[in-house]
Amino acid sequence: MTASLAFVQFPHPGGEHRPVGPVMDWNRGPHSRKFLKATGDYVIGGQLMGGPLVFWGEWEPQSVVRTLPGDGSNCPRWLHEPYWEVPRHRLHLQNTDPLVFGDRFLYSNCRQARNRKLRELAPGSLVVFGSKHRGEFVIDTVFVVGDETQDFLGATADEVGVDELVRAVVFDPLRRNPKTAHQQFRLYRGRTFAEAPSGPFSFVPCRSYNEADPAFARPILRLPPRWIEPNLAMAARVTAASATEVHQLWGEIVDQVQADGLALGVRLDAPAPANTGA
Numbered sequence: 001m002t003a004s005l006a007f008v009q010f011p012h013p014g015g016e017h018r019p020v021g022p023v024m025d026w027n028r029g030p031h032s033r034k035f036l037k038a039t040g041d042y043v044i045g046g047q048l049m050g051g052p053l054v055f056w057g058e059w060e061p062q063s064v065v066r067t068l069p070g071d072g073s074n075c076p077r078w079l080h081e082p083y084w085e086v087p088r089h090r091l092h093l094q095n096t097d098p099l100v101f102g103d104r105f106l107y108s109n110c111r112q113a114r115n116r117k118l119r120e121l122a123p124g125s126l127v128v129f130g131s132k133h134r135g136e137f138v139i140d141t142v143f144v145v146g147d148e149t150q151d152f153l154g155a156t157a158d159e160v161g162v163d164e165l166v167r168a169v170v171f172d173p174l175r176r177n178p179k180t181a182h183q184q185f186r187l188y189r190g191r192t193f194a195e196a197p198s199g200p201f202s203f204v205p206c207r208s209y210n211e212a213d214p215a216f217a218r219p220i221l222r223l224p225p226r227w228i229e230p231n232l233a234m235a236a237r238v239t240a241a242s243a244t245e246v247h248q249l250w251g252e253i254v255d256q257v258q259a260d261g262l263a264l265g266v267r268l269d270a271p272a273p274a275n276t277g278a
Helices: 154-159 164-175 243-259
Strands: 006-011 034-044 047-057 063-067 078-082 126-133 136-153 184-190 204-208 237-240 263-268 273-275
Touching (some): 006 243, 034 204, 126 243, 154 164, 164 273, 243 263
Parallel strands (some): 006 126
Antiparallel strands (some): 006 237, 047 204, 126 136, 204 263
């Protein structure tokens, strides 16, 4: 495949998962967002820090749930602490994409079957995952394409070289879905802070965890219409960009995130497995 440097506005479902009870099972329904607690590294004021943090993201396996005060109109209604346990009945499990836990962010399959351009992103391309919300585009993940990619079919997802967590929460659900068996995908590994400390690097907008007041609204991203269409709700929009434009756009996104009082989460500890199933 050819590869092109691009800026991607990637809208995905913005609704918050609505758990029932103190534990949410592995999602088998529509994708939604979770407000998540994890331990990891984040950049604030130009300094790399570590510790518990909170952020918006996608995590379709299980989580322990805490109800938060407020009506959830902008800020989250629930706080999730992620873990994973493969159910005995493994059909129809939603996979997690992008996956931001572990040594580096991964983007592997979402919307790629219907949009060839999403399988042709050159290293350095910038993918901004977010959602339409009240006439604005609110973001949860900023993904910078790294140098390593791998092409695969849904049916051969078990041949992709990944660790146990990634195989369980990303590739096994994809491989077991008959609708994706013959579809082509490309696994992208995100550029890390360690690889490019001056940027662009992948990150999630986040805050240091404060038990008394953990919640925050997803930051609004406003860019010229060439790059961001606030009312875009579903299809990803891929726009060709130069390296200079990508660098400037990434810097503007960082400025807007930090103006909201948020940090840049650059590495997140992988959730622990309860077991590996049977």
